[in-house]
Amino acid sequence: MINWGTKFKENPIFAVLSMLFIIVLGIAVGLWAWNLAKQHYYIGKNLDIQRTISITGEGKVTAIPDIAIVSLGLMTEKKSVSDAQTENSKTINTLIEKIKGLDIAKEDIQTTNYSIYPAYDWINGQQILRGYSVSQNIQVKIRQTDQVDDVLKIAGDLNLNQIGGLSFTIDNPETYKQEARIKALENAKEKADALAQVMNVKLGKVVSFSEGGGNVPQPYLDYTKAYGIGGGGEVAPAVEAGSQDIIITATVTYELD
Secondary structure (H helix, E strand, O other): OOHHHHHHHHHHHHHHHHHHHHHHHHHHHHHHHHHHHHHHHHHOOOOOOEEEEEEEEEEEEHHHHHOOEEEEEEEEEEEOOOHHHHHHHHEEEEEEHHHHHHOHHHHEEEEEEEEEEEEEEEOEEEEEEEEEEEEEEEEEEEOHHHHHHHHHHHHHHHHOEEEEEEEEOOOHHHHHHHHHHHHHHHHHHHHHHHHHHHHHHOEEEEEEEEEOOOOOOOOOOOOOHHHHHOOOOOOOOOOOOOOOEEEEEEEEEEOOO
């Protein structure tokens, strides 16, 4: 049988370690018992419940497009590359000069394509070189939308055979987006107030906010058929910019007091 009193006197270090072990064991047992009691008390209770309400509002602003963008081009086919380039460049250069004559800045005229490729015919199962095609396209940004008709008429008068991609957009949509955003938040607040009144609660602070929408639609009009490619003509086509709706949706989450 171990005499613990003698053991402690003969080995003080053993005595200290033993006491520390007893203390740590007591603390561990105490924590274990406390956790059991805490778990028993909170059984069936959700401590993470936050009383909130989320509402989505919508804001819409109608704006008049102030910019038109159109793609104009010409494909020319000749027996030689040189002849195709010469005729194509002559027409496109004339086009650019006439467009500049409408007080459209050169910064708003951009070359988007220039390509040269061979043209073939299939005769008796054989591929026969017919000549060469040169294609050149420019994109024009028209800041005075009432000039769209004149630009399209010039394209027709020069017998361009690649006309399309006409779209209307807004140069600085952020101003309209901000206006729509404010309307969306006001709409969400009105809905939240009405619902809180029905539920007999009070709205607290905003805990989260997110928004969607805001893209400015760009109506696309293909005038390759409506105007008549290469048809020339004396009357300019009537083109209307119309209007565009900028819509913002705002989802707001409020605390409930």
